[in-house]
Amino acid sequence: MTQTPRLPVNAIEVRGLKKTYKGSRKSPPKTALRGVDLTVPRGSMFGLLGPNGAGKSTLINIIAGVVNKSEGTVRIWDRDIDHEARDARSALGVVPQEIVADVFFTPREALEALYRLKNLAKT
Numbered sequence: 194m195t196q197t198p199r200l201p202v203n204a205i206e207v208r209g210l211k212k213t214y215k216g217s218r219k220s221p222p223k224t225a226l227r228g229v230d231l232t233v234p235r236g237s238m239f240g241l242l243g244p245n246g247a248g249k250s251t252l253i254n255i256i257a258g259v260v261n262k263s264e265g266t267v268r269i270w271d272r273d274i275d276h277e278a279r280d281a282r283s284a285l286g287v288v289p290q291e292i293v294a295d296v297f298f299t300p301r302e303a304l305e306a307l308y309r310l311k312n313l314a315k316t
């Protein structure tokens with residue numbers, strides 16, 4: 194008998210997330226997130242809205258592993274971004290708003306590079 198794999202209840206779980214960007218000689222430290230709790234249930238669609246400077250990009254960048262958080266926990270598909278970083282990242286897809294196509298690659302080459310990064314078979 195085949196067992197159905199148990200899927201996580203939540204796609205994303207963020208608890209007590211805080212971020213303060215370090216200051217420099219020119220600018221003081223800046224707190225962008227003061228304790229964010231967020232649950233995105235599996236199978237749902239979620240839109241993150243807020244005024245400029247609210248911390249949306251900071252939150253997304255922490256979830257994507259591009260920005261280091263100051264405090265709190267993030268789980269993606271039930272994988273902790275600190276303790277299961279690789280698994281957490283592999284459970285996440287990010288489509289940036291900026292154009293990220295490499296001008297030196299043809300579309301086919303770009304796809305082939307992605308296959309190799311993701312360890313997928315060529316089809």
Ligand SMILES: Nc1ncnc2c1ncn2[C@@H]1O[C@H](COP(=O)(O)OP(=O)(O)OP(=O)(O)O)[C@@H](O)[C@H]1O
Binds near residue numbers: 224225249250251252
């Ligand atoms: N690298 C950084 N160093 C210092 N402060 C930063 C840095 N990145 C963002 N901030 C500050 O953190 C706060 C949150 O910025 P963030 O870019 O996350 O907001 P946002 O909601 O994405 O804004 P927008 O709608 O303009 O994209 C802002 O006050 C911003 O100036």
Ligand SMILES: [Mg+2]
Binds near residue numbers: 251
């Ligand atoms: Mg932003």
